[in-house]
Each structure stands twice: as structure tokens, then as C-alpha cells.
Amino acid sequence: MTREELQKRILTILEEEFEFESPGLDDNLRDDHGFDSIDAIELLAKIEKMLGISLSRQEKEQAMTIRTINDILDYIERMQAGRKTSNDSAPRP
Template identity: 35%
Template sequence: MTKEEIYNQLKSVLIQSFMIDEDDISLDADLYQDLDFDSIDAIDLAAKIHSVTGKQLKPEQFKGVRTIGDAVDVVDELLSKG
């Protein structure tokens, strides 16, 4: 899966599961500042990532995630480890 495919998957999850307007979604969008995420939303997003990738995200892997671009990088790293 390429980073662009990961981004598109995340974008789809954010629109469908979190009711976020597509216009608000970009790689630079801050999950907490721009998209009003809280810690529960972050856990939900990690669970959605697990359902899409089949890979379990550890809490420490998601700790440094602030932007959608960060989330794409974490998923990319997770998938590249196989």
C-alpha cells in the first residue's frame, strides 16, 4: 500500500466514522486542533486503522501522531514491517 493509498483510506475513515468534512482533511490537518479529536477519538482511529490494515497499533506508536500526515507515516511504517 502506498502512502497515497493509506491517506485515501484514512480520509475515508475520517469522513465515514468521524463525520469530518472532506474539505477539512489534509496531510497537515492537526487531529486535535483542526479536527477536534480527543483521546477517545484517537483510540477509535487506531482501532479503525487496525480493521483496515489488519495490524495492531500500539499506544506508544500513536502517541506522537498529531497530524493526518503523521498517521499516514505510522501506518506506512506498520505495514512495511510486515
């Protein structure tokens, strides 16, 4: 999935599920939209479902640094790249 596709899907989730109005990519989620830790947990669950994966504990802990929508997109891209690298280096049967 391209960054543009991810962005569109994340914005849709934030607008429909969390009632964000015209979110900017660099808006502070907490300060500008009242996003709290419970919202963050719900968003991670939606990201898991959207990507069809289960996040590891470490991946969930890495999400604690997210402050903006761009941070969410960067996080997903890093996570996907890390999983691709892990899968590429896994032994082949």
C-alpha cells in the same frame, strides 16, 4: 498498500466515521477537528481492522505522537516497514 491508497482510506474513515469536513493532510487533528483521545483509540482500532493486524502495546504508544493526517500515514508506513523487517529476520522453519 501505497501511501496514496492509505491516504484515501484514512481520509474516508475520517470523513465518514469522525465527520471531518475537507481535512487537510497537515491539519492539527485536535485543534482543527476536535479529535480527542477517545477518537484516537477508535481510529487505531479502525487502522487495525483496515490492515488486518493487531497493534502491539509499543505500536499503540508510538501513535501518541500523531498530530496530523500525514503523521498517521508516516506512522502506518513505519509500522509496516518494521513488521516487514521483523518477518524478514525471523528464522525460517
